[in-house]
Amino acid sequence: MGRLVDRVRALALAWGAPGLFLVAFLDSSFLPLPGITDILLIVMVTRHREAMLLYVGTTILGSVAGCLMMHAIGKKGGEALVRKRFAGARIEKTMASLQRHGVMAVLIPCLLPPPAPFKVFLLLAGAVGISAARFAAAIALGRGVRYFALGLRYGEQAGAYVAEHGMAVSLLLAGIVSAGFAAYLVLSKAKAVKSR
Numbered sequence: 001m002g003r004l005v006d007r008v009r010a011l012a013l014a015w016g017a018p019g020l021f022l023v024a025f026l027d028s029s030f031l032p033l034p035g036i037t038d039i040l041l042i043v044m045v046t047r048h049r050e051a052m053l054l055y056v057g058t059t060i061l062g063s064v065a066g067c068l069m070m071h072a073i074g075k076k077g078g079e080a081l082v083r084k085r086f087a088g089a090r091i092e093k094t095m096a097s098l099q100r101h102g103v104m105a106v107l108i109p110c111l112l113p114p115p116a117p118f119k120v121f122l123l124l125a126g127a128v129g130i131s132a133a134r135f136a137a138a139i140a141l142g143r144g145v146r147y148f149a150l151g152l153r154y155g156e157q158a159g160a161y162v163a164e165h166g167m168a169v170s171l172l173l174a175g176i177v178s179a180g181f182a183a184y185l186v187l188s189k190a191k192a193v194k195s196r
Helices: 002-015 017-028 036-047 049-075 078-085 089-101 104-111 119-127 132-152 158-195
Strands: none
Touching: 002 017, 002 036, 017 036, 017 049, 036 049, 036 132, 049 119, 049 132, 089 104, 089 119, 104 119, 104 132
8 A cells, every 4th residue: 555655646746736636536535545635735835836726726626526426426325335334323423413414514524634534424425415516515615724724834834834733723623613513503493493
């Protein structure tokens, strides 16, 4: 696996933006490449600051495309696949959360850095019937926040900053999204009570 990762990394660096698209696609779909997308984005932005928007944009598009592939697999039978591979109450809780909260249950894991579980949410989002458009919007938002934060924080200190503060920043962003979602739930409940 190490050789494959090295080859993918070298290919991505040689190809530039299309290479970032490919790595983000593979990492978000069937080939786990934990952390490589983030690192490659930082390296490329550090080398070519003027191309930051291009690099961030292609990385987001690659991630959305890979996630949509997993969503499609989930729609065609991902629940059985997930239940075969992962057993127990965790899957039941995850499915219940996806059914109850929809895209917010995808958005929050999307912001978290590796090794946070992510692909199981993608498969189950398809299995529970979250629409592809809403799903793609949530992924684009979550990955957009994460990759723009990395892209904006470029330069000599970028790698050190992400290594030192990456988890804290991701948790802060996830907390902000969670607080917004909690406010949405409270307001929705209040509206439902008021309309009775």
